Amino acid sequence: MVKKKRILYPVFFMVVLTAVFTFVLAFINASSIDLIKAQEALQIQKSILYVFNIPFESQDLSIQKTFDEHVTTQTLNERTYYVYKLDQELQGYAFQFSGRGLWGTITGNIAISPEFDTILGINFISHSETPGLGGRIDESWFKEQFRNMSIKTEPPVIFKPAEGGSADAVTGATLTSNSVRDMVNQFVTDLKSIEKEVNLNE
Structure with a gap:
């Protein structure tokens, strides 16, 4: 026992x-x-402020306060988007986009002018690209190339030195760069189908 x-x-x-x-x-x-x-939620707020080029301080409470002061969240056909107004005047819309990168899904935000003819800015909120190569899409020099980029003619993103080039690809990361290019260009194409609905939703 x-x-x-x-x-x-x-x-x-x-x-x-x-x-x-x-x-x-x-x-x-x-x-x-x-x-x-x-x-x-805080990361998304930071990203939205960045694509709208709204200055903000790095403290969490400051980010949330700045976001709440300038941006409202809207929903259209189960798609969430963001509206930026300054002194009650519409400054732009921001949306989420995503697509396949080299090693996984790349997800980001893109802001568009009220006239739907200019990219105000883009930012990436998640990806699995190689640090030092494809991961360099996070660097300011790459993202800032899209700031105030015209989308009146398609495709808007053409990498130099091709004729009509509007941006530089990341050196040594051709596949990732091409993925971003294709994502943004496809988003611009798809945007045309929701432009009228977004305007009516305001």
Whole structure:
């Protein structure tokens, strides 16, 4: 009987220990969900402010305050988009876009002028591109090329030195650069179909 208890004790101990660790992990996970969601929302707000070229400070509360002062969130046919007004005057719209990169999905935001004829700015909020190569799409020099880019003629994004080139690709990251180019050009094409609906939704 004593021998049997000695055998069962380690088993009982491991069961209790496993249960405790499971409870602790579940508690930590549940506690962090709201924090993760808040950080994700903050990243989107920062991205929207960037594409609209709205200055903001890096503190979390400042970002949220600036966003709330200038930007409203709208929904159209289950598509979320953002409206920027300054002194009640419409400055532009921002949308999310996504597509296939070299190693996974690239997701970003793009802002368009009220006339739907100019890209105000783009930003990337998630991707799996190679650091130092395709990952350089996050660098300011690359993103700023799209600032105030005309989309009156298609395709708007043509990489130099091709005729009519409007931007430089990332050196050594041809596939990633081409993916971004194709995503933006496709978004501009698709934008024409929702322009009237967005204007009517205002």
